[in-house]
Amino acid sequence: xxxxxxxxxxxxxxxxxxxxxxxxxxxxxxxxxxxxxxxxxxxxxxxxxxxxxxxxxxxxxxxxxxxxxxxxxxxxxxxxxxxxxxxxxxxxxxxxxxxxxxxxxxxxxxxxxxxxxxxxxxxxxxxxxxxxxxxxxxxxxxxxxxxxxxxxxxxxxxxxxxxxxxxxxxxxxxxxxxxxxxxxxxxxxxxxxxxxxxxxxxxxx
Amino acid sequence: xxxxxxxxxxxxxxxxxxxxxxxxxxxxxxxxxxxxxxxxxxxxxxxxxxxxxxxxxxxxxxxxxxxxxxxxxxxxxxxxxxxxxxxxxxxxxxxxxxxxxxxxxxxxxxxxxxxxxxxxxxxxxxxxxxxxxxxxxxxxxxxxxxxxxxxxxxxxxxxxxxxxxxxxxxxxxxxxxxxxxxxxxxxxxxxxxxxxxxxxxxxxxxxxxxxxxxxxxxxxxxxxxxxxxxxxxxxxxxxxxxxxxxxxxxxxxxxxxxxxxxxxxxxxxxxxxxxxxxxxxxxxxxxxxxxxxxxxxxxxxxxxxxxxxxxxxxxxxxxxxxxxxxxxxxxxxxxxxxx
Numbered sequence: 001x002x003x004x005x006x007x008x009x010x011x012x013x014x015x016x017x018x019x020x021x022x023x024x025x026x027x028x029x030x031x032x033x034x035x036x037x038x039x040x041x042x043x044x045x046x047x048x049x050x051x052x053x054x055x056x057x058x059x060x061x062x063x064x065x066x067x068x069x070x071x072x073x074x075x076x077x078x079x080x081x082x083x084x085x086x087x088x089x090x091x092x093x094x095x096x097x098x099x100x101x102x103x104x105x106x107x108x109x110x111x112x113x114x115x116x117x118x119x120x121x122x123x124x125x126x127x128x129x130x131x132x133x134x135x136x137x138x139x140x141x142x143x144x145x146x147x148x149x150x151x152x153x154x155x156x157x158x159x160x161x162x163x164x165x166x167x168x169x170x171x172x173x174x175x176x177x178x179x180x181x182x183x184x185x186x187x188x189x190x191x192x193x194x195x196x197x198x199x200x201x202x203x204x205x
Numbered sequence: 206x207x208x209x210x211x212x213x214x215x216x217x218x219x220x221x222x223x224x225x226x227x228x229x230x231x232x233x234x235x236x237x238x239x240x241x242x243x244x245x246x247x248x249x250x251x252x253x254x255x256x257x258x259x260x261x262x263x264x265x266x267x268x269x270x271x272x273x274x275x276x277x278x279x280x281x282x283x284x285x286x287x288x289x290x291x292x293x294x295x296x297x298x299x300x301x302x303x304x305x306x307x308x309x310x311x312x313x314x315x316x317x318x319x320x321x322x323x324x325x326x327x328x329x330x331x332x333x334x335x336x337x338x339x340x341x342x343x344x345x346x347x348x349x350x351x352x353x354x355x356x357x358x359x360x361x362x363x364x365x366x367x368x369x370x371x372x373x374x375x376x377x378x379x380x381x382x383x384x385x386x387x388x389x390x391x392x393x394x395x396x397x398x399x400x401x402x403x404x405x406x407x408x409x410x411x412x413x414x415x416x417x418x419x420x421x422x423x424x425x426x427x428x429x430x431x432x433x434x435x436x437x438x439x440x441x442x443x444x445x446x447x448x449x450x451x452x453x454x455x456x457x458x459x460x461x462x463x464x465x466x467x468x469x470x471x472x473x474x475x476x477x478x479x480x481x482x483x484x485x486x487x488x489x490x491x492x493x494x495x496x497x498x499x500x501x502x503x504x505x506x507x508x509x510x511x512x513x514x515x516x517x518x519x520x521x522x523x524x525x526x527x528x529x530x531x532x533x534x535x536x537x538x539x540x541x542x543x544x
Binding site: 010011012013015016019034036037039040043044046047048147179180181182184185186 | 223226384385388390462463465466467468471472474475479488
């Protein structure tokens with residue numbers, strides 16, 4: 001694993017340095033100091049093919065892990081010559097299912113633990129061999145996709161991998177947070193029911 | 206003197222639209238009967254009525270360095286600041302310099318910056334009447350500009366009408382190119398193409414459009430084509446735009462494909478992507494419409510009837526102008542991008 005330090009680097013430097021590192025190593029860990037830089041790295045991985053995951057240590061420190069897919073990511077040619085026709089994300093989507101979160105917590109125990117559990121749940125979800133088709137968020141579940149929430153980076157990652165993230169519009173209105181929804185699209189009860197009817201549902205409850 | 210400036214990213218340095226809205230709503234409002242366009246509409250400049258046939262436009266813009274050549278930086282920053290007057294449909298009356306400059310830098314460099322700015326004020330037909338400068342850790346430069354306009358001829362940035370056609374006057378992609386160039390990933394040719402557009406005054410377009418039924422006008426800057434178009438649609442309408450009609454710097458498309466993109470572009474994507482549907486399915490297309498522009502062109506919303514004549518008049522005046530899309534009835538997304 002090649003480790004590169006991009007702390008203090010403005011975009012697109014982290015992307016450029018990461019591409020260079022991927023010419024030499026199959027696995028690269030990149031340190032960046034802001035969420036935007038992680039999003040640009042995820043976009044790059046999505047464009048070039050390969051697997052990527054983001055681990056947030058705190059607001060100013062993120063670890064981005066990139067795994068080069070065999071023969072797909074970067075060749076020996078100059079990095080400006082890279083052209084890969086389409087996204088070759090490593091995630092498979094075989095047995096379709098959806099994930100439904102109706103709360104910003106997982107289970108009904110101590111609040112602190114319950115919040116930690118849902119965070120861990122969504123992180124683990126990004127690591128699954130088979131990703132869900134959709135993640136539906138309603139009631140307090142919509143808070144998982146709000147700007148500055150601890151879970152939004154993982155939801156972004158899922159979205160980048162082709163998972164539809166859908167937040168209940170009525171709920172967002174009710175809690176007055178519509179403008180803070182940072183990931184996915186707004187949905188309604190008809191779509192929620194239709195999706196729950198069509199797919200097997202995984203629910204962190 | 207061959208000293209160069211460090212690159213800090215022009216309009217890329219703008220504070221994100223979401224962050225800004227959050228605090229702006231909490232600021233106490235002042236008002237005046239003279240105020241025709243103000244704070245509340247997120248317009249490019251304020252307009253204050255003096256008499257029945259005269260109003261003044263007040264605006265200010267400045268930013269950190271986006272190119273390393275001080276003279277070029279001065280020209281671009283001034284062109285961008287003057288643009289807000291043109292986006293309202295007005296003419297430039299006067300301007301003052303705003304300068305932040307490090308104590309330990311060569312003052313000659315500041316001289317070059319101010320020379321570039323002064324030349325643009327002159328070209329705009331305005332008079333440069335002074336300014337204010339302070340020491341700061343990084344250079345910043347811009348202008349406070351006063352313009353004139355007839356109170357009945359103000360072009361708002363959020364007044365487009367159903368079936369209006371959308372016209373754009375400069376190529377997009379300058380944010381991507383200047384940033385990529387600064388790290389050695391874009392060619393000299395593309396850089397010249399971008400900076401040529403960035404130092405072209407929107408004056409020449411503004412002088413033409415005042416004679417036509419332009420319902421809405423804005424200059425495309427930090428929020429990218431997508432952000433400024435959404436502002437124009439104001440939640441009342443939607444728009445279809447056609448990527449093969451949108452002028453862009455060819456190499457910016459290649460850079461976008463390789464993710465040589467800016468933080469500002471990603472911030473715009475985070476803010477606007479839930480209102481944009483990309484039928485082309487091409488990633489680079491999205492990067493271009495979210496790309497923050499420094500001193501970008503004018504985006505115009507004009508009646509169907511006058512579209513052809515306006516386009517011809519713009520081209521006659523030497524302004525590059527393209528019909529890029531149409532205002533349609535509101536649907537579930539704000540902007541749909543077709544091929």
